[in-house]
Amino acid sequence: MIAPLAVGRRQSQADRLVRPTHIVERNTMVYRHTFIVIFSGFFEPLFYLLSMGFGVGALIGDVPLGGGKVPYAVFVAPALLASSAMNGAIYETSNNFFFKLRYAKLYDAIIATPMSLGDAAAGEIMWALLRGSLYAIGFLAVVAVFGVAGQPLVPSPMGILAFPAAMLVGFGFAGAGLAVTTFVRKWQDFDYVQLLLMPMFLFSGTFYPIDAYPPALQLFVECTPLYRGVHLIRALMTGTPDAGIALDVVYLAVLGAVGLVIASRRLEKRLLA
Amino acid sequence: MRVFETDLVVFRRSWHSYLISGLSQPFLYLVSMGIGLGVYVNRNGGLPGGVSYIDYVAPALLVTQAMMAAAAESAWPIMGKIEWDKTYIAALNTPVRVGDLLVGDLIWIGFRATLLSVLFLVVILALGAAASPLVLLAVPVAILTALAFAAPIMAFTATQKGDAGFNALFRFGITPLFLFSGTFFPIEKLPEVVQPLAWVTPLYHGVAVARSLSLGEVDPIGWAVHIGALLACFVAGFAVARITFRRRMVV
Amino acid sequence: MLEPADQTAPLIRARGLTKRFGSFTAVDEIDFDVAPGEAFGFLGPNGAGKTSTMRMIGTVSPATAGELSIFGLDPRQDGASIRARLGVVPQADTLDTELSVIENLLVFGRYFGLSWAESRRRATELLDFVQLTERSKDRVEPLSGGMKRRLVIARALINEPSLLLLDEPTTGLDPQARHLVWDRLYRLKQRGVTLCLTTHYMDEAEQLCDRLVVMDCAKIVAHGSPRELIEKYVSREVLELRFRRAEGETDDSAHLDGQLEGLAERVEQLPDRVLVYTSDGEAVAAAAYERGLRPSSVLVRRSTLEDVFLRLTGRSLVE
Numbered sequence: 003m004i005a006p007l008a009v010g011r012r013q014s015q016a017d018r019l020v021r022p023t024h025i026v027e028r029n030t031m032v033y034r035h036t037f038i039v040i041f042s043g044f045f046e047p048l049f050y051l052l053s054m055g056f057g058v059g060a061l062i063g064d065v066p067l068g069g070g071k072v073p074y075a076v077f078v079a080p081a082l083l084a085s086s087a088m089n090g091a092i093y094e095t096s097n098n099f100f101f102k103l104r105y106a107k108l109y110d111a112i113i114a115t116p117m118s119l120g121d122a123a124a125g126e127i128m129w130a131l132l133r134g135s136l137y138a139i140g141f142l143a144v145v146a147v148f149g150v151a152g153q154p155l156v157p158s159p160m161g162i163l164a165f166p167a168a169m170l171v172g173f174g175f176a177g178a179g180l181a182v183t184t185f186v187r188k189w190q191d192f193d194y195v196q197l198l199l200m201p202m203f204l205f206s207g208t209f210y211p212i213d214a215y216p217p218a219l220q221l222f223v224e225c226t227p228l229y230r231g232v233h234l235i236r237a238l239m240t241g242t243p244d245a246g247i248a249l250d251v252v253y254l255a256v257l258g259a260v261g262l263v264i265a266s267r268r269l270e271k272r273l274l275a
Numbered sequence: 276m277r278v279f280e281t282d283l284v285v286f287r288r289s290w291h292s293y294l295i296s297g298l299s300q301p302f303l304y305l306v307s308m309g310i311g312l313g314v315y316v317n318r319n320g321g322l323p324g325g326v327s328y329i330d331y332v333a334p335a336l337l338v339t340q341a342m343m344a345a346a347a348e349s350a351w352p353i354m355g356k357i358e359w360d361k362t363y364i365a366a367l368n369t370p371v372r373v374g375d376l377l378v379g380d381l382i383w384i385g386f387r388a389t390l391l392s393v394l395f396l397v398v399i400l401a402l403g404a405a406a407s408p409l410v411l412l413a414v415p416v417a418i419l420t421a422l423a424f425a426a427p428i429m430a431f432t433a434t435q436k437g438d439a440g441f442n443a444l445f446r447f448g449i450t451p452l453f454l455f456s457g458t459f460f461p462i463e464k465l466p467e468v469v470q471p472l473a474w475v476t477p478l479y480h481g482v483a484v485a486r487s488l489s490l491g492e493v494d495p496i497g498w499a500v501h502i503g504a505l506l507a508c509f510v511a512g513f514a515v516a517r518i519t520f521r522r523r524m525v526v
Numbered sequence: 527m528l529e530p531a532d533q534t535a536p537l538i539r540a541r542g543l544t545k546r547f548g549s550f551t552a553v554d555e556i557d558f559d560v561a562p563g564e565a566f567g568f569l570g571p572n573g574a575g576k577t578s579t580m581r582m583i584g585t586v587s588p589a590t591a592g593e594l595s596i597f598g599l600d601p602r603q604d605g606a607s608i609r610a611r612l613g614v615v616p617q618a619d620t621l622d623t624e625l626s627v628i629e630n631l632l633v634f635g636r637y638f639g640l641s642w643a644e645s646r647r648r649a650t651e652l653l654d655f656v657q658l659t660e661r662s663k664d665r666v667e668p669l670s671g672g673m674k675r676r677l678v679i680a681r682a683l684i685n686e687p688s689l690l691l692l693d694e695p696t697t698g699l700d701p702q703a704r705h706l707v708w709d710r711l712y713r714l715k716q717r718g719v720t721l722c723l724t725t726h727y728m729d730e731a732e733q734l735c736d737r738l739v740v741m742d743c744a745k746i747v748a749h750g751s752p753r754e755l756i757e758k759y760v761s762r763e764v765l766e767l768r769f770r771r772a773e774g775e776t777d778d779s780a781h782l783d784g785q786l787e788g789l790a791e792r793v794e795q796l797p798d799r800v801l802v803y804t805s806d807g808e809a810v811a812a813a814a815y816e817r818g819l820r821p822s823s824v825l826v827r828r829s830t831l832e833d834v835f836l837r838l839t840g841r842s843l844v845e
Contacts, residue, residue: 053454061321114614115637204307
């Protein structure tokens with residue numbers, strides 16, 4: 003009746019990689035019904051690119067960057083890619099994750115299976131990245147089309163690295179998002195999350211260089227994750243890399259990893275009491 | 276009116292979070308775009324007539340925030356009353372009629388738009404972002420724009436089963452309007468083919484009047500045309516909403 | 527290292543098992559064994575510590591003290607391996623409301639590491655077993671309580687577990703739905719699946735359990751088969767008497783006035799009726815009538831676990 007059983011089998015490395023993908027499968031199943039929701043997210047950065055890059059760009063002309071000058075659209079496009087990576091990651095790991103945690107009780111069910119809560123958290127991040135990667139590819143494709151149409155937005159071949167960079171931005175924010183959401187008690191608390199994200203979106207060197215800020219404010223902005231993401235992607239797309247991009251990469255990787263660890267611990271504390 | 280009073284009672288419990296989220300966005304946009312980005316626009320002499328960018332953007336944001344708030348309130352909360360909490364059904368068991376629900380909630384949305392607009396006007400004045408005292412008249416324009424959006428969106432909400440459609444409405448309707456209705460740059464900068472699209476959107480008209488008032492341009496004919504467009508939109512939306520509400524609630 | 531399958535070793539073994547939340551002791555040094563193939567029950571009122579015990583067995587709640595082994599494994603170290611062979615039907619349904627009925631099973635199969643093909647094969651089979659094949663493509667939300675519970679049971683079986691944990695499997699279901707669930711659980715037992723369940727329903731414990739422990743205030747107060755417990759703690763029959771009370775009377779002492787003295791093994795006064803424990807209810811009823819008692823209603827029934835619980839704790843189970 004009882005099958006022979008390997009005793010003391012710990013979670014193997016393979017399991018650690020495979021199990022999170024089941025969460026991705028589950029989320030894909032859910033979105034099969036409402037694919038339009040995912041699809042529509044692609045248009046947001048595009049609309050901003052057209053409005054800001056070209057509409058407002060026509061009022062601005064060139065802006066200074068890395069010692070030279072670039073057209074405003076070239077300046078703003080990388081920032082929109084970074085913001086879109088941030089928004090995609092946050093959307094999945096805030097409201098959606100909160101719903102699954104508090105209302106759908108998804109993880110209450112999952113703990114009855116061999117999956118660990120670390121697997122579940124990693125799976126949600128993987129899923130957020132997958133969704134983000136669709137937007138990044140879409141955005142870069144549009145940017146490439148502009149290039150072909152004689153409006154080059156990516157002056158540097160390094161621009162190809164903007165894709166993994168956008169993934170890294172997504173990873174940083176997805177990890178942080180999961181961790182923050184484990185502390186959230188009610189829906190209204192997300193208003194405060196918005197209250198952090200909105201200023202970051204508007205003031206992190208996204209729409210204009212931060213050189214005009216007082217030094218203290220500059221330093222503060224440079225410490226925000228979106229600034230690091232914008233700086234990284236802009237350096238790659240415009241071909242103006244500096245030593246700062248190493249800092250960007252480390253910052254975002256650590257943010258995501260620490261977020262993942264905190265989220266896993268918090269989930270365990272909450273569900274495995 | 277009783278519907279409005281119910282809303283008011285509920286609101287008394289959540290007003291601070293509402294004001295924070297409702298005001299923070301236009302305020303942050305005003306500072307970021309008007310002041311931060313304004314440096315580069317003004318340096319380039321981008322706007323005709325030497326208008327400073329913050330003066331240009333401020334009245335537009337005043338109208339836009341009223342539209343955004345009204346649009347959001349005509350979507351999820353109304354769906355909540357129809358479908359999720361069924362407050363409308365409960366109200367209809369009393370002498371309240373379908374038309375009363377519609378009027379009550381429009382008054383409510385207008386009230387909230389007024390509140391936000393007045394507060395935002397104070398912000399504009401504090402930042403010195405208005406050239407003319409006529410900017411005071413931009414508040415009623417913002418309210419009218421809010422209602423011109425609220426009525427048709429409520430009509431739309433009554434036709435929806437869940438909130439899936441709102442995502443598309445905001446992504447493909449409200450956000451593009453926010454970005455392309457002359458809020459941040461003159462629509463003349465748009466390709467000529469899409470310019471007529473801007474003319475038929477109510478937001479463009481609201482922004483145009485508010486801006487000319489705020490900049491102190493006197494243009495009675497232009498004002499009349501724009502106000503007329505807003506009124507038409509509101510009236511048409513209201514008429515359709517009466518029909519869709521009745522269809523939804525009176526079975 | 528492989529351990530040979532041992533038919534006689536208990537599937538679950540607990541010694542001095544304790545769970546504390548801060549200063550509150552939910553489970554207080556309990557001992558029990560669950561043998562392969564049996565249906566084992568934890569009977570007790572809400573808050574007796576049943577769910578905490580189940581969660582410890584399900585490896586989702588670490589024991590504060592004592593020993594616990596499941597399949598001979600230590601839940602602290604081999605949680606994943608234990609869960610791989612365990613089916614869990616939690617008290618709340620925890621179905622995935624964003625997925626359809628069959629998708630709920632498919633995705634669970636994947637969580638257990640089954641291939642898609644295998645998940646699909648088992649899901650189809652299980653939907654048939656719990657009589658939900660026709661609702662396979664439906665959303666979960668509109669299902670009735672009984673259907674949801676059956677779906678949760680199907681979900682718990684997707685990994686073909688040898689041990690099924692059920693926490694209050696029929697709480698909140700109407701009588702018809704309960705019988706359907708009992709029937710399916712009985713079939714599983716016939717197939718050799720070990721059942722371990724908690725309940726505060728006497729009839730459920732009597733219907734399903736080969737052996738049970740009665741829990742109260744975090745401790746085990748009695749154990750045995752339902753029959754053994756009834757024989758050990760109560761008489762064969764119970765006579766239930768109700769009296770028409772005058773205004774202001776809160777119990778029936780005035781009516782009884784010691785008149786049952788010597789007639790029965792034990793008399794228990796409840797807020798709404800008097801229970802008389804005896805081997806022959808009819809005879810006692812007649813004798814009481816002779817002595818002048820005039821109850822408004824008289825009922826003779828067989829003793830149940832409810833009576834056992836009352837005897838053991840002085841309280842009734844469902845309050």
